[in-house]
Amino acid sequence: MSGIVPAKPPRTMPFVLSGDAHEDADCPPCRLRSLFDSISRGQPRTARSRDDCTNRSDSRDDRCTRPGAPGCGCQQNLPHDTRLDLPSARPEPRAGFELPVRRSSRRGRRPVTRPSRGHTATPPRAKPACPKAGNPRTSSPAIMNAPLSTLFLHGGPGLSSIAERDLYGHTLPIHWWDQPRSVVLFARPFGALVEAAEDEIRMLADTTGGPIDLLAHSFGAHLALRLIARVPAHVGKLWLLAPVYDIGDAFVRLATRLLTLSPASEPLLAALAEFKATSDYARFARLAVQVTSFANLFELYWGAGANTRRRWYLDLLARQNLVDPSAFEVIVRDFWADPVPPLDPVAGAQKVQLVFGREDPLVDLDAERHTWMQLFPHAQYVELDTGHFVHLEAPASRWWKSI
Incomplete structure (x- = not known):
């Protein structure tokens, strides 16, 4: 591994947080970075309207919509990118390609409110199965x-x-x-x-x-x-x-793993040292910004013998809304304040x-x-x-x- 290397303007990929190269209010990675940055500086989070906080799993409103950009189009003109020196399994985007709309598999799904009691469940509708990533399916009627x-x-x-x-x-x-x-x-x-x-x-x-x-x-x-x-x-x-x-310890381990591949990352070193000294949420937010700034982060999550499944997952990540960075930040912040059992x-x-x-x-x-x-x-x-x-x-x- 050669560590972090300056790269050409990157290919468009979802969940790519590329340092301070750009800021865009409509870009999920930028939104996560700005949310964490505001917390680490002690500033209040930017208030969101209901239109900005819809269920991301049923909407495409949380991604950039610039022409020709699948996912985060605002990264087309980045001057640089912070990447791990890992082989990329993501395909090159096609011109004019757009992510498909993922619709809920259950009609009439009620919005998330305080749960009501005594209602009747509706089982989800069956969808046709198709083999993916070398996983033949043998569904039986039973x-x-x-x-x-x-x-x-x-x-x-x-x-x-x-x-x-x-x-x-x-x-x-x-x-x-x-x-x-x-x-x-x-x-x-x-x-x-x-x-x-x-x-x-x-x-x-x-x-x-x-x-x-x-x-x-x-x-x-x-x-x-x-x-x-x-x-x-x-x-x-x-x-x-x-x-x-302990999600804080998990990010410490992730950061340590990243530093074995990119030992010259001074911002990550500093954020990790700060969090180890005092593990409060503001320092965790700064550490999370640095950890998620590596474009190939999700490639580290897989075992050495899982190349086929890894490529399948990264391709799916490029095409569908698998992760919502805003939900991660908001839920983790509240979880941090919740008493630990x-x-x-x-x-x-x-x-x-x-x-x-x-x-x-x-x-x-x-x-x-x-x-x-x-x-x-x-x-x-x-x-x-x-x-x-x-x-x-x-x-x-x-x-x-x-x-």
Whole structure:
């Protein structure tokens, strides 16, 4: 690796934060950077109107719309770009190419408000399955028509379940739920997200007539902890895939990994040293700005043997709205202020499996195992030869075993 190198004006890619090269209020990466920068300087965040805070999963309003730019068009004329010296798997954009509109798979989905009680769930409509990234599908009518007895809680926050639906379709009886990004409209976004998750598990429980298993990835493990505390009767088995307990520590590990590849990055070195000295949110915001300024950040999340899946994911990232940087900033800020649950055994979850990837750059295996085994002393523990996206690299039979 040759570290950070000055590059030609970059190809247009989503979620590329390229230092201080440009600022554009309509560009999601610029918006994330400006939000973090304002917090790190002690300034209030710029107020957003409801029109600016729609559910990003159902809208294209959160990306730049300049001609000929797929995704973030304002980066076409950047004077430089901060990149990792890693091979890029993203395709060159076609002239006039636009990202497709991703529409909700459920009609009449009500907006995120304070969850109501006693309503009836409507199961999601079936979509035709198609093989992706070397993943042949063998959906049977029994699986397609099986009740969705497992709720998926994706990571991020601010990510989505687009990749999971694209890869698995309806081959597994899992509700690949997109956490509503419109929670950024609430005074307590993380609290609103927990309530939305509670609402979702109640709907599934009403449909199936029994408890719902939880499949939580990364930051989604914190939603799982809140659901177990709030609605223990509705929670069945629990799978935690690459769970991250301390998001600050995860960014420290990411920054450390980046510095092994780009040791001359002085801003990243300074932000990391500041956060290690005092781990408050303002310093975390500055560290997050530097970590996310690397264009090829998501390439680090994969194991060494997952090149095919890595290319598939990065291609999907280039075409669809997998991540909302604004939702990440707003939810993490509120989560930071939320009291951390004590590391005492969690009552209400008797069957738990912990699954980690040995090549996960966000996780220290010994530390995370110790933390989560304190919460779930009787949990089964599994390590796989994967990176952070355990469930996208390994087949389901490896990470979704009977417990």
